[in-house]
Structures are given as C-alpha cells and as structure tokens.
Amino acid sequence: MIWLAATGLAAGVLSGLFGVGGGIVMVPAMVLMLGIAQRRAQAASLAAIIPIATVGALVFGGADNLDLAAAAALIAGALIGVRLAGRILPRLSDARLRQIFGALLAAVAIAMFL
C-alpha cells in the first residue's frame, strides 16, 4: 500500500508538472516494480487519474492556462474514443497491451524532440 501511495505521489508530481494523467508512470511502476498484472494496473491507474487530474486542472485554470472551447471539442472526441477502446480491450492479451504502450511512448517522445 505504501508503495502504491509513493507511486501515486510521483505520478501526481508528473501529472501536475506535465499535464498528463500520470498513467505513464503509474502503469509501468505497478507492472514492472510491484508485479501487478497489466490489466489490473491500468484500471487502478485510470481511476486514480480522476482526482489527480482534477487538482492539476484547478491549479492551471486558476492561472488562466486553460482553453475551455478546445477542451469541449477534445472531450467530445475523447468520450467516443474511450467507448471504442472499452470494446476492444477485453480481446487483447496483457503482453500485447505492454507492447502497444511502449511503442506509443517511444513514438511520441521522438516527435516532441524534432
């Protein structure tokens, strides 16, 4: 439990610092360091992201670093995307999920440096 809280703390710092949910820290930490299965780790991560992102959103919003019109359009798309993923997720193996996760992060990182 204490390691989960420590993982959450690290993820929270990164979430606030970088505007991400923190799942890119929580999921690998739970799977690689705590030995939690990929699917269970992903579910816990996503639920923890709800309060973590809320705190960051309030701080950024307080400093006027928000585009609410853009957020509305993004949310409309995101909710459709989440529904699609929910239908596909049960058919993928844990190993396959980890591979997709790693490939995604590498691709985004390279694009940000260019």
Next chain:
Amino acid sequence: MTPLEVGGLLAIGLSAGFLAGLLGIGGGVLLVPAMVLLMGFDQHVAQGTSLVVIIPAALLGSWTNHRNGSLVLRDAAALAAGGILGALVGSLSALGLDDVLLRRLFALLLLVTAARLILSRPAPGPSAGQQVP
C-alpha cells in the same frame, strides 16, 4: 475556432480517449504533444486543457473497467492518496517554468518512460499473469 480546428480537436480527442481506455493512461501523453505540435498551443495552455479533458475520459474508462471487474478500488485509493499531494506540488511548479523548457522536459519524460518499458521485463509478483475475465 474554425471548423477545421474543431475537426482536428475532435480527432485528437478521439485518439487520446481511445488510448486512455485501452492503456489506462489519461491520454495526456497524446493530447499535449498533439495540441502543441499540430494546433500551435502554448505548452502551458496545452497542459491545463489536457488535464480538463482527462477527467471525463478517466471517469468513463473507470466505469467500464469497474463493470468488467478489473478495477480494484483499494489500489486506486492508495495511488490517489499520494497523487493528490503530488499533483499540487507538480502543477504549482509547472506554472513557474519557461514554456520551451517545459516542452523539452515533457519530451524527456516520454523518452525515459518508453525506454524503461521496452527494455525491462515485468517483475514476478502475487498477481502477475492474473487473468481478469
């Protein structure tokens, strides 16, 4: 916003939501770079907007996970206990950082995480390999 911009945001949101639901992440790793690289947002505004978008996406995804039986609330509560404190520290720090520096740090974060995930193997543990129907 022009119709083209709205369409672009819808597509970015859809991709991010898909990844959020599929991989248990908020979707910010895609939302922030896409807003900055494709739509020309400031790094800070992209990050704040990303956090707002993540909340409903994570809510819907968590509801789906709960119905599939893969959500262990005790795990999530322990993560959130540390996470809320961390988020406060992190977001207040981000407000004090230069936009370009913040963008470079963001890219570094992604590279390090990707390298770790690709190069390491999962640790053996009590729940490793557990199948959830």
